[in-house]
Amino acid sequence: MMRFTKSQIEALPHLQKINLINSVGGYKSANLIGSKSKNGITNLAVFSSVTHYGSSPAILGFVVRPTTVLRNTYENLKETGFYTINSIFGSTLEDAHHTSAKYPKEISEFDVTSFSELYLEDFYAPYVKNAPIQLGMKFLEEYHIKANNTILVLGEIQNINIQEALVEKDLFVNLSHGNIAAINGLDGYTVPESTERFTYQRPK
């Protein structure tokens, strides 16, 4: 086993440190968050921090680092109240990763990638066309994390659009049936091929 103590971690060169620390927590969700400013400029950005907070009401969170370009997403959703979460899938990994490039706010990532905007009913934020899972989200609460000046954004699911092939009888969504990706670290993507389900566990 390789061992790193806290002081050894702190002393690592920047790139090694972010590679290591971004990987050790395990696989991360792979999503594109879509938003649109009040002025009508759309934004699309890859996020690996979408996390389940509760099912009733249906709440998902994600983390914003104020020092990065991903702040466009935060500004748009605070301005308008709405955003979308769209799963990243097999053939679009490279384009999805490209949304991490630091484009100025006037440029929409929809214009520099193969992703297309999809609007459904009167929902203000753009969904990603062809994404196997598309969630319409409404901003709910935010928490400023004192430890490192990040922001936890919580939103409530307003709409779910999902490919039928993914949905089992009990509404379990088999992500592997949509070639949905997971993220490893800062720049690694994997597309799991199958999932094994276990039963509800009781004490032996």
Place this chain on the structure above:
Amino acid sequence: MMRFTKSQIEALPHLQKINLINSVGGYKSANLIGSKSKNGITNLAVFSSVTHYGSSPAILGFVVRPTTVLRNTYENLKETGFYTINSIFGSTLEDAHHTSAKYPKEISEFDVTSFSELYLEDFYAPYVKNAPIQLGMKFLEEYHIKANNTILVLGEIQNINIQEALVEKDLFVNLSHGNIAAINGLDGYTVPESTERFTYQRPK
């Protein structure tokens, strides 16, 4: 596409609702959190909400639902200040999932599964022996989420123990080389076989 509006989601039977909402955010990290009460009783519980908050300092978060048995983990880490995060790997999925059973606090999940406690130096909480990644964590901050009465627990990484075969030259940790699992929904587990890395992205 199947569509669910907010009111349709709210009207779903409980099991369908938790299956659907636990899956739509994408793959989740698969970890066992180890802890030990002041009285010396150990606890081990599966968590799918471990999320990266920052690398410098190295901070990971996870979400506690006060109404579940997983509260043992929270009580122990608040009492003692320390816990461990251990990756779930290929041959142990069934035992890992079994730690979700609601055992009373006096019973250690280490005694009803094949997992063994590992103690390193003077770190109070037990690591999971043979887990490819073992993190020694110190409790840092907590945030009470008003929207649904959950708790976000943040901790700082104190120690990393990691199988050498996973670690690339730039300290990217290739999770697939350790047969590390990801979680799909409430009860689905997958072990991705390979990872593709992309370069740092700049505007075109």
